Amino acid sequence: MTNYRVAVIGGTGPQGKGLGYRFAKGGHDVVLGSRAAEKAEAVADEVRARLGEEAGTVTGAANADAVAQCDVVLLAVPYDGHDELVASLPLAGKTVISCVNPLAFDKRGAHGRVVNGGEGSAAESAQELAPEATVVGAFHNVSAVGLWAEDEFLDEDVIVVGDVVEAKQVAMELAASVTGNLGIDGGKLRLARQLEPFTAVLISINRKYKVHAGIRVTGLDAAH
Incomplete structure (x- = not known):
């Protein structure tokens, strides 16, 4: 399996820091x-402190500098301000992975925000803003x-x-x-319109049952 060099944009937030830790x-x-850059370097120190000797390297940098150093870019940023940030990054020629969830919260809980009149998603917006990159969700x-967590x-x-x-x-x-396990190929980029707001369902489950629920796809063999 290939070893990648990944820029995690939003790497000081909980999701970005956690994914950076797992990738390393x-x-x-x-x-x-x-x-x-100083904040990124401080969080990189925190991540390195949890890693064993066999891990990859972890460093910190300002967003644009992080992108410039890597062929793969993970977007792990809040949806508010997403478009402006993506448009500012040098993403041409990069593989861009979006895990951005356009969510809103009210007194009834979390729910998905409507993007582009229901015909868009954060991932599709990133692709439109960075047409020379290749975006996946x-x-x-x-x-x-x-x-x-330190679970395996x-x-x-x-x-x-x-x-x-x-x-x-x-x-x-x-x-x-x-x-x-390898990730599961879920289809075309437009299906991010379903994956992104589904996170609101998991948040509701977590709140109800006091857990950290995830998704398991059944009916596939272990190698997919």
């Missing part, structure tokens, strides 16, 4: 990105709490959507660092 634990090299539904692997599946098979394969291989 799986032997990949990680550059955590933040608006402030993945890691939408993994718990930040579970990612940062998360007991769930990562569903990957995208329009380019080779780019989906990158995300599917990275998923093995999180779950111990």
Whole structure:
């Protein structure tokens, strides 16, 4: 399996830090990105302190510098401000993995936000804003709490959507660092419209049952 060098944009937030930790634990090299390089470097120190000797490298940098150092870019940022940030990054020629969930919260709980009149998603927006990059959607539904825990692997599946098979394969291989299994090819990029807001369902389940629920796809053999 290929070892990747991954820029994690939003790498100082819970999701980005957790995924960066898991990728590095799986032997990949990680550059955590933040608006402030100093903050990214401090979180990189925190991640390195949890890793064993066989892990990949973890460093911190300002967002644009992190992207410039890597061929693979993970977007793990809040949806608010997403478009402006993506448009500012040098993403041409990169494989971009979006795990951004456009969610809103009210007194009834979490729910999905409508993107582009119901005919869009954060991942599709990223592709439109960075047409010379190849965007896939993945890691939408993994718990930040579970990612940062020191358990061996998360007991769930990562569903990957995208329009380019080779780019989906990158995300599917990275998923093995999180779950111990390759990610599952879930179809075209437009299906991010279903994956992104489904996270609101998991949040509701977690709140109800006091757990950190994930998704498991049945009926597939272990090798997919």
